[in-house]
Amino acid sequence: EAEVAQSPRYKITEKSQAVAFWCDPISGHATLYWYRQILGQGPELLVQFQDESVVDDSQLPKDRFSAERLKGVDSTLKIQPAELGDSAMYLCASSSRWGNTGELFFGEGSRLTVL
Amino acid sequence: GQNIDQPTEMTATEGAIVQINCTYQTSGFNGLFWYQQHAGEAPTFLSYNVLDGLEEKGRFSSFLSRSKGYSYLLLKELQMKDSASYLCVGQAGTALIFGKGTTLSVSS
Numbered sequence: 001e002a003e004v005a006q007s008p009r010y011k012i013t014e015k016s017q018a019v020a021f022w023c024d025p026i027s028g029h030a031t032l033y034w035y036r037q038i039l040g041q042g043p044e045l046l047v048q049f050q051d052e053s054v055v056d057d058s059q060l061p062k063d064r065f066s067a068e069r070l071k072g073v074d075s076t077l078k079i080q081p082a083e084l085g086d087s088a089m090y091l092c093a094s095s096s097r098w099g100n101t102g103e104l105f106f107g108e109g110s111r112l113t114v115l
Numbered sequence: 116g117q118n119i120d121q122p123t124e125m126t127a128t129e130g131a132i133v134q135i136n137c138t139y140q141t142s143g144f145n146g147l148f149w150y151q152q153h154a155g156e157a158p159t160f161l162s163y164n165v166l167d168g169l170e171e172k173g174r175f176s177s178f179l180s181r182s183k184g185y186s187y188l189l190l191k192e193l194q195m196k197d198s199a200s201y202l203c204v205g206q207a208g209t210a211l212i213f214g215k216g217t218t219l220s221v222s223s
Contacts, residue, residue, distance in 0.1 A: 035213075042119075042202055042213035043158070056210065091157060104148070104211065106157035 002026040004107035006092050012113045018080040021110045024073070025094030033104070034067055034077050035091040043091055049075065082114045117141045119214035121203045126220045127193050135188045135217045137203035148204040149177050149188045152216065158202055161188070193221050 005024040013019050025032050030051050035043035046065065048056040051072035060067065064083070069075040079086055092107040118140045127133040139147065146165040150158035164170055164179035164186065176189040188201055200216040 033211075040215075042215045044213070045211070048209070103160045103163065104150075104158075106159070108157050111155075 002105075004092055004094050004105050006090075006107035006110050008110055009108060010111050010113075012115065013082055014115050015083055016081040018078065019082050019086075019112060020079075021077045021090050021092075021112075023075045023077070023092030023107060025075075025092070026096075026105055029094035029096050029105070030072070031095040032069060032075050033093045033095075034075070035093065037089045037091055037109075039088075046077070046090075079112075082112075084114050087112055087114045117205070117207060117210075117212045119203050119205050119212050121201075121214045121217045123215070124218045124220070126222065129193055129195060129221060129223050131193050132189065132191050133193060133219065135190075135201050135203075135219070137186045137188070137214060139184050139186070139203070139205045139212070141205045141207040141212055143207040144181065144184075145206040145208065147177075147179055147186045148202075148206065148211070149175075149186075150202040150204060152200045152202060154199070161201075190219075195221050195223065197221050 007022050032049040034046040036046055037043040046060045047067045049069045052069050067077045089109045089111050091109045093104045095104050121137045148163050149161040151161050152158040162177035164177050169178045174191045179186045198221045200218050202216045203214040205212040
């Protein structure tokens with residue numbers, strides 16, 4: 001069964017260090033999302049891609065976060081420098097349809113702990 | 116603005132029926148999803164309602180009333196494995212608005 005792949009599953013880092021997360025969506029899925037989920041809360045959208053284009057990054061803290069999807073397939077989310085408040089689960093999701101998003105398929109997530 | 120409200124926690128016993136309510140205020144509303152999320156895992160799709168009414172899928176059913184801005188997820192014949200967080204997700208245009216989730220604890 002097709003899956004959204006994410007790595008690493010777990011990352012522990014010290015504040016002020018750089019962190020990067022990778023996501024490979026289900027093959028053929030044009031829409032890709034990065035969400036941040038703090039324990040006990042729902043996911044919050046960081047950035048949404050349609051193919052290689054960013055369609056929504058209004059909630060992305062652009063002073064320290066960046067995201068790219070250069071070839072419209074896999075994507076990287078970077079944090080530099082990491083802060084204590086960035087400790088969270090970072091979820092990648094993909095969808096096959098634009099507009100009517102249909103079902104969202106999530107990866108297993110990357111859990112970040114900033115010390 | 117865009118807002119999704121659902122209870123924070125609920126408890127129930129094995130074999131029982133539980134209803135998780137969700138109210139939403141979203142402009143450009145298209146439909147509503149329910150996702151299940153076990154602790155430390157990614158959310159998994161349960162249901163998607165676009166039209167008013169009840170959608171049944173095995174032990175789980177989801178209801179939508181667009182005029183009232185209201186949905187519920189109904190879980191029947193509860194099992195211990197149903198202990199999880201249940202996320203109500205509104206779709207507005209191409210955006211998805213997540214609720215904070217309802218943590219359901221099922222006890223024997």
